[in-house]
Amino acid sequence: MAETSSGRKCEHFDLKEYQFKTNMIPRLSVDDPETNRRISEGLPVIIIDSKLVASALHWDLEYLNENVGDGKFTVYKSSNTKFKYFDERKADDVKDFRKPMESLEIKFSEFVDLIKTVDPKKERVYLQQSLNDTVGKRIVLDFLQFNWNWVTEQQRRNKFGTLTSNLLLIGMEGNITPAHYDEQENFFAQVKGYKRFLLFAPDQFPCLYPYPTFHPCDRQSQVDFDDPDYERFPKFRDVKCLEAVVEPGDVLYIPMYWWHQVESVPNKGYSVSVTFWYKAAPNDKIEYPLKATQKVAMMRNIEKMIHQALNSADEVPEFMQNMVLGRYT
Ligand SMILES: O=C(O)CCC(=O)C(=O)O
Numbered sequence: 001m002a003e004t005s006s007g008r009k010c011e012h013f014d015l016k017e018y019q020f021k022t023n024m025i026p027r028l029s030v031d032d033p034e035t036n037r038r039i040s041e042g043l044p045v046i047i048i049d050s051k052l053v054a055s056a057l058h059w060d061l062e063y064l065n066e067n068v069g070d071g072k073f074t075v076y077k078s079s080n081t082k083f084k085y086f087d088e089r090k091a092d093d094v095k096d097f098r099k100p101m102e103s104l105e106i107k108f109s110e111f112v113d114l115i116k117t118v119d120p121k122k123e124r125v126y127l128q129q130s131l132n133d134t135v136g137k138r139i140v141l142d143f144l145q146f147n148w149n150w151v152t153e154q155q156r157r158n159k160f161g162t163l164t165s166n167l168l169l170i171g172m173e174g175n176i177t178p179a180h181y182d183e184q185e186n187f188f189a190q191v192k193g194y195k196r197f198l199l200f201a202p203d204q205f206p207c208l209y210p211y212p213t214f215h216p217c218d219r220q221s222q223v224d225f226d227d228p229d230y231e232r233f234p235k236f237r238d239v240k241c242l243e244a245v246v247e248p249g250d251v252l253y254i255p256m257y258w259w260h261q262v263e264s265v266p267n268k269g270y271s272v273s274v275t276f277w278y279k280a281a282p283n284d285k286i287e288y289p290l291k292a293t294q295k296v297a298m299m300r301n302i303e304k305m306i307h308q309a310l311n312s313a314d315e316v317p318e319f320m321q322n323m324v325l326g327r328y329t
């Protein structure tokens with residue numbers, strides 16, 4: 001049992017240990033000027049008292065089952081603790097690609113049956129579904145009472161684009177979303193249970209070895225954090241990590257292009273979270289040196305261009321090697 005890295009006394013969490021050290025992400029009040037400073041600088045921060053989802057803190061499986069409506073929900077099923085996202089549309093571009101998890105479209109009540117009956121040593125489930133207009137009246141009322149004032153004010157100050165979705169995540173304790181980055185800004189609100197985040201700044205790209213952009217696991221690290229292959233991924237030894245544990249009521253700001261691994265804390269019950277994803281702010285005036293996020297965006301565009309121009313994923317590695325090896329190395 002390790003003490004939480006989030007600095008709270010008395011609270012003990014059963015957290016996995018890794019071969020890299022971590023620093024803590026600050027937990028701050030909405031009123032602390034440092035909170036807005038960090039958000040405007042694109043740095044992660046936990047906001048402890050935003051009341052963003054105060055109206056949803058009673059969302060447990062029973063209440064949701066009663067009120068969430070009979071629409072279909074996307075539920076992932078995995079034979080281990082990891083739920084590695086993959087893009088179905090890119091699955092045919094990679095020979096011998098094996099889907100890391102299964103996805104089901106089922107009713108909420110069927111998900112509840114699964115979460116209550118599966119043997120977590122053999123099989124796990126994770127619901128990940130955008131909140132939509134099929135939800136029942138009481139959920140709509142809770143949703144309308146989110147602290148839209150605060151979050152919309154953040155959107156305005158930081159010039160974020162439109163709110164694209166609110167993803168509802170319900171996972172079993174011990175479920176892990178492996179390290180990846182997203183191309184949107186995210187206010188991640190914890191409703192029930194505890195999640196541990198490992199975060200890595202965008203400049204850690206070379207240490208995390210993302211899959212090629214054409215790969216179904218684009219935006220995710222190829223490194224197995226439990227058993228890193230240092231021959232293939234030597235720079236992973238130098239990776240710099242920030243860490244946080246969020247509890248009900250906390251909101252974690254995950255800036256765009258920041259890597260994150262998310263672990264539902266073991267022995268703390270299932271976890272319920274809601275994301276607030278926003279489109280990026282318009283590009284700033286270009287100033288040199290470029291920021292790490294701008295370089296990541298550039299690399300993605302160049303990679304995609306090469307793939308598209310060659311019209312074949314198989315030809316990309318040799319092309320890139322011919323361009324670089326012995327010339328820029
Ligand atoms: O909570 C999780 O398991 C994953 C969440 C995530 O990756 C996100 O909100 O961007």
Ligand SMILES: [Fe+2]
Pocket residue numbers: 180181182260
């Ligand atoms: Fe994410």
